Amino acid sequence: MPVDTFDKVYLPNIEENKTEWLQDYLKGGGYDGSKKALEMAPETIINVVKDSGLRGRGGAGFPTGVKWGFLPKDVHPRYLTVNADESEPGTCKDRPLMEQRPHTLIDGCIATCLAIEAEAAYIYIRGEYYKSAKVMQQAIDEAYEAGFLGDNIFGSGKKVDVYVHRGAGAYICGEETALLTSLEGYRGYPRLKPPFPAVSGLYGKPTIINNVETIISVPFILTKGADWFKSYVHERSTGLRLYSVSGHVKKPGVLELPMTVTLREMIYDYCGGIRNDHDVKFVIPGGSSVPWLLPHQLDTVMSMEGVNAAGSFLGSAAVMVLDHTVCPVWAVTNLSAFYRHESCGQCTPCREGSAWMHKILMRIENGGATMADLETLESIAGTGKPNTGMISGKSICALGDASAWPVGSAIQCFRDEFVKHIEEGGCSYRNKRFWMSGDKFVNETAEHHPRWH
Amino acid sequence: MPVLEGRQEDIEKICAKYPPENRRSALLPVLWMVQEKEGWVSQDSMREVADVVGVTAAEVYEVVSFYTMFQQKPTGRHHIAFCQTLSCAVCGAYEAIAYICEKYNVPKHGPSEDGRFSIEAVECIGACTEAPAMLVGETLHGNLTPERIDEILSNCE
Ligand SMILES: Cc1cc2nc3c(=O)[nH]c(=O)nc-3n(C[C@H](O)[C@H](O)[C@H](O)COP(=O)(O)O)c2cc1C
Ligand code: SF4
Numbered sequence: 001m002p003v004d005t006f007d008k009v010y011l012p013n014i015e016e017n018k019t020e021w022l023q024d025y026l027k028g029g030g031y032d033g034s035k036k037a038l039e040m041a042p043e044t045i046i047n048v049v050k051d052s053g054l055r056g057r058g059g060a061g062f063p064t065g066v067k068w069g070f071l072p073k074d075v076h077p078r079y080l081t082v083n084a085d086e087s088e089p090g091t092c093k094d095r096p097l098m099e100q101r102p103h104t105l106i107d108g109c110i111a112t113c114l115a116i117e118a119e120a121a122y123i124y125i126r127g128e129y130y131k132s133a134k135v136m137q138q139a140i141d142e143a144y145e146a147g148f149l150g151d152n153i154f155g156s157g158k159k160v161d162v163y164v165h166r167g168a169g170a171y172i173c174g175e176e177t178a179l180l181t182s183l184e185g186y187r188g189y190p191r192l193k194p195p196f197p198a199v200s201g202l203y204g205k206p207t208i209i210n211n212v213e214t215i216i217s218v219p220f221i222l223t224k225g226a227d228w229f230k231s232y233v234h235e236r237s238t239g240l241r242l243y244s245v246s247g248h249v250k251k252p253g254v255l256e257l258p259m260t261v262t263l264r265e266m267i268y269d270y271c272g273g274i275r276n277d278h279d280v281k282f283v284i285p286g287g288s289s290v291p292w293l294l295p296h297q298l299d300t301v302m303s304m305e306g307v308n309a310a311g312s313f314l315g316s317a318a319v320m321v322l323d324h325t326v327c328p329v330w331a332v333t334n335l336s337a338f339y340r341h342e343s344c345g346q347c348t349p350c351r352e353g354s355a356w357m358h359k360i361l362m363r364i365e366n367g368g369a370t371m372a373d374l375e376t377l378e379s380i381a382g383t384g385k386p387n388t389g390m391i392s393g394k395s396i397c398a399l400g401d402a403s404a405w406p407v408g409s410a411i412q413c414f415r416d417e418f419v420k421h422i423e424e425g426g427c428s429y430r431n432k433r434f435w436m437s438g439d440k441f442v443n444e445t446a447e448h449h450p451r452w453h
Numbered sequence: 454m455p456v457l458e459g460r461q462e463d464i465e466k467i468c469a470k471y472p473p474e475n476r477r478s479a480l481l482p483v484l485w486m487v488q489e490k491e492g493w494v495s496q497d498s499m500r501e502v503a504d505v506v507g508v509t510a511a512e513v514y515e516v517v518s519f520y521t522m523f524q525q526k527p528t529g530r531h532h533i534a535f536c537q538t539l540s541c542a543v544c545g546a547y548e549a550i551a552y553i554c555e556k557y558n559v560p561k562h563g564p565s566e567d568g569r570f571s572i573e574a575v576e577c578i579g580a581c582t583e584a585p586a587m588l589v590g591e592t593l594h595g596n597l598t599p600e601r602i603d604e605i606l607s608n609c610e
């Protein structure tokens with residue numbers, strides 16, 4: 001285990017899994033972010049956040065201060081919505097943030113509302129996170145009681161309300177405009193952009209949408225300073241980052257690290273290497289939607305620029321590590337089923353394309369596919385790069401792209417294995433499925449069980 | 454008995470979170486209220502919710518049918534939502550699901566005969582670093598092994 005030369009701030013005691021309630025938060029200087037923001041002009045707060053270089057932690061990595069600056073002047077009311085839908089497969093860092101640091105998130109909501117001149121913030125929490133919603137609500141109640149929320153926050157005469165709103169099981173509601181439609185009480189259908197939410201968002205009013213980790217960064221930046229944030233830097237990626245590392249590493253978990261860390265260090269130094277000392281087959285570096293990396297790319301620096309240079313995206317910083325027992329065709333079929341299931345169905349390329357790709361992949365995986373199928377698949381999916389194939393760049397939201405990239409990238413990385421499947425009439429990994437929880441369910445001869453849908 | 458009877462105060466508290474002209478935002482929270490009480494959302498409940506929120510029953514159904522967590526049929530007393538997405542799948546989720554179905558006699562659709570369990574394979578539940586993972590009712594369980602599964606499920610009456 002490497003010796004870290006920096007202080008963790010987001011989840012310093014993640015292993016303890018304890019909620020920091022109001023009393024504890026105040027002991028450590030809690031709500032200083034909001035108090036500081038109250039002394040600053042909105043413009044100044046936005047400038048500090050711009051100066052820190054903070055970029056969105058939800059997936060797209062858009063500079064946060066710049067986004068806040070897009071709000072049209074003098075149009076009110078404005079809203080803040082916090083994206084706590086966290087449904088990108090592999091990602092599980094917002095849940096510990098909400099369950100362990102609820103008051104830091106509220107602190108961030110207040111500071112952000114002051115910066116963007118909003119009086120109400122909605123935290124949209126995915127339905128499966130029952131506990132997160134309960135903890136957040138209880139912390140919000142505490143904050144109202146203490147006079148930190150409501151019509152006269154900290155006795156300043158300013159008004160900020162924070163509300164929890166629960167989703168009910170739909171990946172697409174993490175897409176910012178779908179989140180808004182869902183919050184308005186409709187099916188979670190994304191909207192065409194422009195207009196961007198900053199201009200016309202919730203209830204048609206100017207709205208800022210940020211990820212939980214983004215908002216929770218704001219109080220740290222205000223209290224410790226933009227320079228502290230910038231002291232962790234790789235190219236244009238500043239600050240510490242929460243990486244969710246899952247799959248076949250010995251010690252999976254949420255890591256808090258500067259973005260100078262390499263993939264190799266992450267896997268071998270921080271996560272104890274690969275189970276059974278197996279070899280890495282491939283890595284998905286930024287949530288299931290992004291193109292794959294191969295073993296020769298393990299020295300990739302895990303910043304936004306570093307991963308871009310390797311041909312993928314840092315996305316939500318969810319790193320899925322797969323060892324050599326994993327069939328890449330099977331793996332991408334699993335992901336393809338996910339996107340087929342989660343496509344909202346509004347646009348034809350995404351709705352039909354995701355189902356079509358999944359059907360072909362099932363044929364390749366289970367037998368019965370021809371080389372023509374692989375060609376068709378490639379023509380739909382493209383090469384794992386933006387605006388290739390029949391879906392990417394041709395749909396309302398980025399779920400369309402996300403359904404195509406993994407497939408295109410899997411073919412680029414493992415074409416020979418796709419061909420082998422076709423030639424041999426199906427997957428030859430079939431009787432080697434020993435994947436239960438590390439090795440706890442080891443059973444090499446186990447019957448092969450399919451995905452449900 | 455109507456499911457929302459006597460809940461007027463709670464409902465108004467929910468609606469107060471949103472601007473008065475956007476009462477429809479209360480639709481998901483009120484549906485959750487129904488499901489928490491009944492375990493599922495029946496067509497009769499949908500009509501009630503429609504009246505309370507001020508939309509048509511068809512609009513409520515449109516929403517219910519979009520969100521996978523709203524159950525349109527009764528579930529078992531303990532509803533299991535097992536993750537089958539990649540990080541869990543490579544840690545044995547498919548096998549674990551088959552294990553539960555077989556050992557606890559839970560069919561793929563609808564509850565077990567004794568009404569104790571129902572199971573559903575779902576997409577990523579945000580516990581990928583603790584794969585394989587499942588929700589039993591509202592409680593998340595990760596790092597599952599056959600022993601852990603037995604321990605958890607044997608405590609469900
Ligand atoms: C299909 C899809 C799903 C998304 N899911 C999430 C999510 O679960 N959480 C999240 O914060 N952002 C998600 N995003 C990104 C949001 O649209 C948006 O960019 C983000 O919330 C902005 O916040 P940030 O700038 O702080 O990152 C998703 C995007 C797409 C296209
Ligand atoms: S791209 Fe897919 S998920 Fe996005 S709006 Fe179109 S159909 Fe819906």
Ligand code: FES
Pocket residue numbers: 089090091536537538539540541542576577578579580581584586
């Ligand atoms: S993949 Fe199973 S919880 Fe995320």
